[in-house]
Amino acid sequence: MVRIARAGAKVAVIAQATLFGAVAMLPLSANAQSPLQVLQQHQKREEWKSRLDETIKGLDAFKSDQPTLSADTVAYLERSIEKYRAIVANGGWAAVPNPPQKLRMGARSQIVVALRQRLMTSGDMDANLSLSPSFDSDVDEGVRRFQVRHGLTPDGILDRGTLGALNVPAIVRLRQLETNIVRVRAMSGFLGERYVMVNIPAAEIEAVDNGVVRSRHTAVVGKIDRQTPILASKIYELNFNPYWTVPVSIIRKDLIPKMSEDPEYLARNKIRIYDWNNNELDSTQIDWNTDDATKLQFRQDPGEENSLGSVRINFHNQHQVYLHDTPSKSLFTKDYRFDSSGCVRVQNVRDLVTWLLESTTPDWSRARVDQTIASGERLDVKLDDGIPLYLTYVTAWSSPNGVVHFREDIYNRDGLGGSMPEDGPVVVLQ
Template sequence: MKKRTPMAGRSFATYTLTDTTLFRMLSLLHILLFILAGVARVFAQGQEQPGYAPYSKARMEQAILRYESIAQSDHWHTFPDTLLLRPGDSSLFVTQLQDNLLLTGDLPLDSSYNTPDYTSGLSTAVKLFQRRHGLKPDGVVGPNTVAALNVPPAKRLEQLRINLTRYDSTFVKEQEPYAVINLPEYKMLVVDSGQVYLQMRVVIGKPTLKTYPIHSKLDMVVLNPYWQVPTSIAVNEIVPILRRNPGYLAKKNMILERNDSGSWVRVNPWEVDWQSINRANFNYRITQLSGLDNELGQVKFPFPNRLPQYLHDTQAKALFNHPHRAFSHGCVRLEKPVELAYYLLSRGSGYTTEGVDKLWAQGKPNHYVRVRKPVPLHMVYFTSWVNEQMEVHFREDVYGYDALLEKQQIQEPAQQKAISLTE
């Protein structure tokens, strides 16, 4: 149907440029110009240092300015939880969606604006919004996208401010190269020579079995690793199976050992009374030997830390297809572990890709190879950040650290007030 001009009618139902619509557009434009002016001031005050910075304090400060303006405006809309919009649909909610995406910068200012039609241009903007929030970028406004849209800008502003404090306490930009894993992003980057040399998806620990932020170094590669089964997994997951079938260990290429006065002695699992074994009297260790079915896959990367955390390959490749990947028992599973091994062992160790392949082909089990030039490793926790394309990203507070920090910030002023009243 041919779009009507303002002179053809002034009814909102016809989606012409009514006085109300024009006022809304001018108000939005005013807010956007104010945001851009503020961002320009901050950018002029604090230019980025040379090199690649995936997580930047200066860019976060610019984002905070933007969300301060959005939070103070009255143009942010919320939507019914049951809303479902697909490209090609027509709905009164489309113009409200356009308002939100203009404010966040997902929808360009030159887009077709005064229409109830869900256009391809709007779909592109929705996909960008979805990517920025760690959602599947399918362009469909469904439950997860609606939930993200319904988070108040003031809440996003607080999220940005909380994460800004982490730049001072958890992440200092290192001399390149370095590796960084942002846990809520489920992503690892290796930065070298001013660019991303390698990036991959990761699986991290469940909320009940957290992967903890840490600063360390990648200084060792273990080819064809053994898997020393953690006691918690052995007691909670494997012992119940052994009560039914002690042959499970042989099937999984695992061996059982008992601690005998400080020495580990091989034990036949069929000779153990598994019905009587529990956490209190579990005096065993279970080791899965190298092989195609090893839970750690082809390679693991231990690094100095006081926790039993390391990076490793995995058999469960399908988990990398999930948008939210907190599934492990605390270690970090890598999407591209072989590529990481090639990179680390090429640094001063004299190994080419072919050389590493030859080491693997030898089949030596649990083969430790030292990295001659260790690479700093930062495992960080940012639920919001701004990338080099100035896209403001938000993620789920998977371990509740944001909530704890927010609670501390609320309590500290109250404590200070209480102290002042007693002085």
């Protein structure tokens, strides 16, 4: 064992000597670093890389199998409110100045000092760390932690979205918590043994089974001018390889303008036109300069280009909305996922469908779900028992491990007059 340890140490010394010697042979310019400085920077980068791996693994601690709306969420929120009241009473936090470009690990700037102070105040960094201008692994870890709590991609980069969230005043965050505890209290009763919850501001879906989250799904929800409604209902049916019947609102807002610009749009997207006697019409029979098209039916054939993707999940409601798959998977990777006309698009929808079917219709398995979709067969499956569904609007909540989460008040329902700092949105970062 001693020999192995000594051998390892000898190899490390040789490696450092080799690097040192190779650098030493390079010509030095007036601004060049010494070989020793290069070696020190190399060692620091290796240390940062090791810390980065630990940070990414540490972010898993943010994940909880407890649902956003649990019997204990009110208590978690109450503790968070006390914490943020103390932050506000102590003066809140100062805004982080706009850097001329994105900042990431390895950067050095006085703005990093302000960033450190901001992250320390909200508990995203250890308050005992230094106020160095160096964007080191500690800052990277703090930024990633902050990003996870605010629904941003945890890449450790100080970009426009992260800076905007950092500069929301502490008093606004406190008001968010106080507003949302009222919402959470209203839903703190029994929601069902098994239920699905869509949190609209988070653009996220939870499938909950006996108080435990069985799966979480990234979602795409309604645009600001085509909002996903807040409601409670029951999922009663699944449509495999569905047709899409275009709602009148989309005919008016989307199809008519697109057909005026591109007469081949419907044919290219395999959308057929029918009158109310189910007679198929040709697009040339319609005056696209009028609203005549809103008096007809438009139906898209099943297939890869179908706007509903491979499956549609139906629940009772008067808004003509539903959960569904989508062929546009790239939207799930974005931080801003408010892009639908009110329906909810579901990432990894097959996992959710399998879970919906497994207890109500036992002869369904994931393999059968995959096989049905692959076959292209049009199939409607009724659930033996309706599964409760909640479309909710929660912009701030707390988890069992004390982590406080915030989301943008995208539909302006918090009544706080917006959450941007007084000097407006960030516009600099390139």
